[in-house]
Amino acid sequence: MAEPEQLASALRLLQGDGCPLRGIFDEATSRWATLIMAALITGPHRFAELRDRLGGISEKMLAQKLKAMVRAGLVARDAKPTVPPQVTYSLTELGASMAGPLTGLFRWFGSHGDELTRAQRAYDAG
Amino acid sequence: MAEPEQLASALRLLQGDGCPLRGIFDEATSRWATLIMAALITGPHRFAELRDRLGGISEKMLAQKLKAMVRAGLVARDAKPTVPPQVTYSLTELGASMAGPLTGLFRWFGSHGDELTRAQRAYDAG
């Protein structure tokens, strides 16, 4: 197969033999994290903006996921000490570097969405 | 920002206003699905091979996820009517086309894993 060794190493790490990356990977590719990343790719956003842009996420989950992503070094939190508080979230350099591969995935879904839904409908029909 | 329109459409779809793609996206990027895709990128595999390669997945989840991925048209199931049964899973053409963007993500994790764990450790220390 001769995959590039970087991929091979990623695969090995993902097999889960107590590797710490596995947890981070699960978190970073979890349901909301990818969508939050997508929302932040276009630039910094405030808490309420993210909540509105995402569609269906609860404030609890949003706060929780954002905290985890800050912890993973993907997202930067910038809180201005004003009243009312004004908190802005943005991608860190690390997060921005992940954005590239991620938008690849998003674009793929954008262009193959029809095939997916058609395949699924065909399967259900058969 | 001027993101390519394909990405914009993907983002719009992902906002979840009753869009059917959202469900498929959640499924395809769910915990095990990405890992199963990764395992299948290197070629067809049998059930037990996948179970062993994945590390930590239960047979129930594997069967369940494989079925969902077959339904989404990402994976092909080839069952030989022998005794004992011999079932091989492989990527469909659609699945293979998703593999590209996906390996991009995997490679990113392969090369930025250290930064992630370091960032997390630094956060926990602070």
Next chain:
DNA sequence: CAGCATCCGACACGATACTG
């Protein structure tokens, strides 16, 4: 060997109410 059925615990997630 493949994989379905059943049971059950853990926790992901949402709704609501409350605080600085």
Next chain:
DNA sequence: CAGTATCGTGTCGGATGCTG
């Protein structure tokens, strides 16, 4: 506005045992 606290529930996901 940006969270935190608390509670309730559904789903995720593992362990075990059984079938073709």
